[in-house]
Amino acid sequence: MALNYEPVVTESVAKQIAEQIRRAITNGTLKVDEKLPTEAELARQFSVSRPTIREALKRLAAKSLIRSRRGPAGGTFVQAPSTEDVSQDLMSSVALMVSLGVFDLTEIAEARHELELVCIRLAIKRRSSAELDRMAAEIKLQTDEALTDEEFCASDVRFHRALVDATHNPVMQFQMFTVIEALQPVENMVIFRFRERQKIIEQHEKIWRALRDQDLAEAEDAIDEQMVYLRESFAQAKEWRRNRDSVKAAVQ
Amino acid sequence: MALNYEPVVTESVAKQIAEQIRRAITNGTLKVDEKLPTEAELARQFSVSRPTIREALKRLAAKSLIRSRRGPAGGTFVQAPSTEDVSQDLMSSVALMVSLGVFDLTEIAEARHELELVCIRLAIKRRSSAELDRMAAEIKLQTDEALTDEEFCASDVRFHRALVDATHNPVMQFQMFTVIEALQPVENMVIFRFRERQKIIEQHEKIWRALRDQDLAEAEDAIDEQMVYLRESFAQAKEWRRNRDSVKAAVQ
């Protein structure tokens, strides 16, 4: 008989309770900042022990749906997850999936390209001088020869974050954060290996000018150019990785 | 003195351990399907009690990073989160944020519009007959007068899912899933209230034809048209909600 690989029939009670509370939050039975009963009281209500309740609560805490404080005025409170919380969480999940090869680099690059085109179209219409200044400051920083590779990469991220912020659309900001950050490790690798900073800076300057002049054609061209370069670098990185792996395989 | 509202200085031990294990997974120290030490062993290694370890593990389980089985060959195993897992999770978070008003409807609609334009541009180049057939089947289904509103909405979602799948880019699929699902409740409301199915079906047909003929201009036009309609409906929905709230306020 082949092994019966049905996932699990028995959902743990902790998981069930967590799901029940989560539903109460999403459907509005539990409102934001509302205090849940104490752990002891919840344990009594659900007829389980306190550690079981705690496991359930920790599952929700992991999703930033609740927060807890000790003390008399403490307890467990419903929390509206902030975009930062969810972005951070999502980002780490995506980063893991990327490192596990769930997503292909070229697929991510394509998505980022298209999404960044969307961003720049919106940004051209709405960019304020604040974002232009932030981007200019990052470009200026990047020209500093004394900058370490890490600092350069961080500045690169901030530059693109400013571009996204210029859309003034929180949903786009939320979405882009994922792909920008997911690409970060790979970009780092590319920059560390090939470190053609000047090329990157020129592209940033082109994007910035297009944004300042609200020149759509120029902006799209700048983004395209940037992505062609990124794609080339990826191809090199892939080739390099393939060679390394085949060497490793040959050695074994 | 104003209340000192610094979140928390003391990160709980369980959280720290969870983070430590998570890092071990992301940086490859722990590989997928690898077995973690038993809870008792982990408790010994981290010098904490087993329930504390369990709280840490449950945080990771909530993020689909590990799975557990009982028995001699059981234990805790590293798991590569599937796109389904993460999508599902993300979707519920975003849905909650939408219901809490973190995102504005117009912002979501704009993001969806732009992203769907991206999708259709990619889809036009890559759509296979499989996706065209799926979309055609949904359109056919939608013309059935006997369909309930719920079924119509579900079919609408499947139609757009097929459109996204036609991009053959998992990252785009992943991203779009969020906005499509996040919009779902609102769309339902709009359809339930104004139920102009025929208009929606005509738009679907236009999109489908453009995709079949690989006619980019027509496709973009179809998406634009669809979004103009959606925006109008949103404006009505907002107005309706505003009136309801002001009435409610007046009554109180």
Place this chain on the structure above:
DNA sequence: ATTCATCGATTTGCTTGACAAATATTGAAA
């Protein structure tokens, strides 16, 4: 009267110890 420190009450954080349930392995019986 006001302010400050101290103490107690309350709630989460964590520990210890134990038992229950599931399940792969092992060994004995047919």
Place this chain on the structure above:
DNA sequence: TTTCAATATTTGTCAAGCAAATCGATGAAT
């Protein structure tokens, strides 16, 4: 050899209690 039951291992749950944080109240000093 096959089948079935005992066994060992590991997660799931329970119970009771102490520790730490923190808010409110009480009382003392200014």
